[in-house]
Amino acid sequence: MPLERSDYLKLDKHKYHCEPEEFEEWVRSGYGKGKRLAVDLFSGAGGLSLGLERAGWTTAAAVDFDERARETHAVNFPGMSLCVDLGDDGQRGEFVQRILDSGAEIDIVAGGPPCQPFSRAGRSKIRHLVDNHNRDPHDLRKELWRAYVDVVERLLPRTVLMENVPDMGLGDDFSVIRIIEAKLESLGYATQVRLVDAWNYRVPQHRKRLILLARRDGGGFTWDKPKKQTTLRDAIGDLPPINPNPLDPVGSRLLDYDEKQDPKPSPFAKEMRKKADKGVIHDHMTRRVRADDFKIFTIMDSKTLYSELDEKLGDDEKEFQRYDAEQFTDKYKKLDWNELSRTITAHIAKDGYWYIHPEEPRTLTVREAARIQTFPDRFRFAGTRSDAFRQIGNAVPPLLGEAAARVLLPQDAPVGHEATDKWPEVREELTRWAKEQRAGKQWYQFPNGRKMKPLGALVMAVLSGGKLHPSQFANVMNGVAGHRELTRDVYLALVNAAPTAAARKRLEDRLGPVVDKAEVWVDADSILDHSKMMGLKPAELALFRLLAGDDIMLVNQGALRVAARLQQNQSHLTNRLTEGRLNLIKLLGAGRDAPVRMAAIRFVGENLCRDKQPVCGSCPLSDYCPTRPQEDEGAAATFDAVLTAD
Structure with a gap:
């Protein structure tokens, strides 16, 4: 072509x-x-x-x-x-x-x-x-x-x-x-x-x-x-057919448009026609396609994957399928009149294979792409056809912008307003509480403290996967307070202080290979560089990075639960990867104290804001939490009592 x-x-x-x-x-x-x-x-x-x-x-x-x-x-x-x-x-x-x-x-x-x-x-x-x-x-x-x-x-x-x-x-x-x-x-x-x-x-x-x-x-x-969903037919079904063939240009800058066509245009189409030139449609044009693509477009439907064309084409026409079907399972996509379109992106300026018209063997026109992006017909795009496609694909849909x-x-x-402007105060209180805990018995739960070095962060990360009781961490962690390197003596003291056989094995498996290796303990980055040697799992790596002072979001069920309860929703149960994360970033915030707050959120989620029987009375966020019960069993419990209870 x-x-x-x-x-x-x-x-x-x-x-x-x-x-x-x-x-x-x-x-x-x-x-x-x-x-x-x-x-x-x-x-x-x-x-x-x-x-x-x-x-x-x-x-x-x-x-x-x-x-x-x-x-x-x-x-x-x-x-x-x-x-x-x-x-x-x-x-x-x-x-x-x-x-x-x-x-x-x-x-x-x-x-x-x-x-x-x-x-x-x-x-x-x-x-x-x-x-x-x-x-x-x-x-x-x-x-x-x-x-x-x-x-x-x-x-x-x-x-x-x-x-x-x-x-x-x-x-x-x-x-x-x-x-x-x-x-x-x-x-x-x-x-x-x-x-x-x-x-x-x-x-x-x-x-x-x-x-x-x-x-x-x-x-x-x-x-x-x-609002009610707008289908592809609602969006472009009123535009005049082009009925292309592989030899002629597809569409034109200016085509006739029947204002009184039957069936009548959808309410959406009528809205798109407001202030447009009467009786004509602009930029209803697209590229010609190759003869082999033209053939493929005619036999596809909206459910057909490119990898399935082999069977549809038959032995005599397999040469039409020029891409590797195993690598390009969705190389082509024919749209469905009764569904939504695939997302219009700037890639449509290079080829339209993801946007094949539901009936005609061609890709979408400039005007059809503009309609799907909710640009009205009066809106014109300067430059060439490819310029127009690129501008349309890069745009914010106007109706979304309006909403x-x-x-x-x-x-x-x-x-x-009360629900939107409390967050600086909430974060300030969470930071204050976290630093108070870091200066006391719970120092090993928080980054950037005087006693917490990268070695301590690593030991905490290794032990945390073993589901130890909070009170069991103290003896082990006090043995590495302030230590920068894992010497043989420090390692043996750690192993001997392990409260369970499972914890002892975790320490031996992860830390044994790096005992007395000075190059590992230069800083947190050097520990990360040697993490494969220790066989650290993704969850252990994430907790190590946090406790070593890195600004990361530790997305787990407890942290998401804390954020969801503060915002009075169930996102930690229904939509963890989207709304759940957005709830968490509102609570976490930014700045140099963000790692300390993230550690506090993790700690509160695991020990206080529990799924059942939350201990609201000891929670630093209870005054800001709209889901806190008026009377709860843990309201009078002291913080130390919670951490030492069986």
């Missing part, structure tokens, strides 16, 4: 677009006067800007480093649409200063900064830089979330909206999100982090997004109830 390149679509700018030198006049006496103004950072084509517009904001300024996306934004929105590298201190400063000099009161800063997870080795350094407001020039381009927070800090809008993919937090224990939340709280914002299924807000595709909201007006965070933005509208009567 010949390589095809579409024409380049050049469009006129929005009627109320303004250049930077015109911005002050635009704010003071022009289109922006008296409006609720928004700034959209990393705006792309403007999916989030459109969501904000639908919710009642006017975009005053949008920034993106993609020139084609900037062109598209300038076509569809008022205000400034700028191509600015926000990772560059000078360019970012000039952009912010222009807004400040204009006198504009920015009501919301929104955007989806790329949030690259931290590596384990770099977290402490990055946390130090953030805490001390320093800049690390070599990393700014990778950590554009810092530029985002810097703009918020300088503009201090009433509200903040940040959108990103949920996986951004899994690689680094949500360190980025926790630091951003902590910074916003230090600026006086109450925050909420929420995982949102886009289809709950009429977006006709599988798409889960992480939304961070913040406000400093005393309001709460109340989301609208989920999130509506949560941040001004409220006459604040709702639920």
Whole structure:
């Protein structure tokens, strides 16, 4: 198939677009006067800007480093649409200063900064830089979330909206999100982090997004109830058929559209048609496909996997299957009229094999992809066909943006504010309690104490898998208090102090291979480097890292239970990997004391906030816990009594 390149679509700018030198006049006496103004950072084509517009904001300024996306934004929105590298201190400063000099009161800063997870080795350094407001020039381009927070800090809008993919937090224990939340709280914002299924807000595709909201007006965070699901037929079933063949271009920049077709378009389709040119549809075009793909598309249905085509094609046509079926089980995906679409991503700009039309042997058109992302038909995309696909795939679905933005509208009567602004106080109390315990008999349960060295963290990690009673740890751990190396004498004392045969064997199996090996005990990283020699299991490694002072989230049932009870839900039972983690990051927070708090949460979950018969009276979080019983059996129990009970 010949390589095809579409024409380049050049469009006129929005009627109320303004250049930077015109911005002050635009704010003071022009289109922006008296409006609720928004700034959209990393705006792309403007999916989030459109969501904000639908919710009642006017975009005053949008920034993106993609020139084609900037062109598209300038076509569809008022205000400034700028191509600015926000990772560059000078360019970012000039952009912010222009807004400040204009006198504009920015009501919301929104955007989806790329949030690259931290590596384990770099977290402490990055946390130090953030805490001390320093800049690390070599990393700014990778950590554009810092530029985002810097703009918020300088503009201090009433509200903040940040959108990103949920996986951004899994690689680094949500360190980025926790630091951003902590910074916003230090600026006086109450925050909420929420995982949102886009289809709950009429977006006709599988798409889960992480939304961070913040406000400093005393309001709460109340989301609208989920809406009826929009199917693929609802979304694109009214668009005219193209009926392609392998020899001709597929679709066109301009095709006829029957406004009175039968059956009538769905309510969703009618909404997408508002303010569109009557009787025509724009950008209903896609690529031609190879003759062999054309054949495959005709015999597939929505349930067919690529690995199953061998049987469907038959012996005479197996040459059509040019990919290794074992490696590419889902290379092609035909969509289903009555289901949601697969997530539209920027990859659609390279090929559309994941997005095969339900009836016609072709991939989705630009207009169909835009509809599935909930861009209305009046919205045009500058550049080539591939430019349009890329902009659409990178965008925030406007209807999802609208749903999130509506949560941040001004409220006459604040709702639920008490549930959002207590967390700094909760974390402060948890930190105080943890440090108090660390200075006493329970020193070995917490990192960064005077007695806790990496060796002690390792011994605790090894013993914790044996389910010993809290009172049994003391004799063993006191034998390694302050010790930095595992000498033969220290090792023998540990083994002899083991309270059970199982504990003794665990110590012998894990620690025996590294006795008197000085290179192992240089620091925590060197112990990790030799962890395979000791046969440490993942759970043991995680606890060692925590007690050695690393900023990690120890996601176990006890920790999730503590966080869920504080937020009065059952996420520790129903949704541990999503909402459960988000509950935990709210309690954990960020900063240099985060490891101490995480150890405290672990300790409370294992010993006090038990599944049955919780000992609320000894829990440092009881005053903040809405699920605490009015009268509970353990309310009068002392802390020491709990730890020494049989």
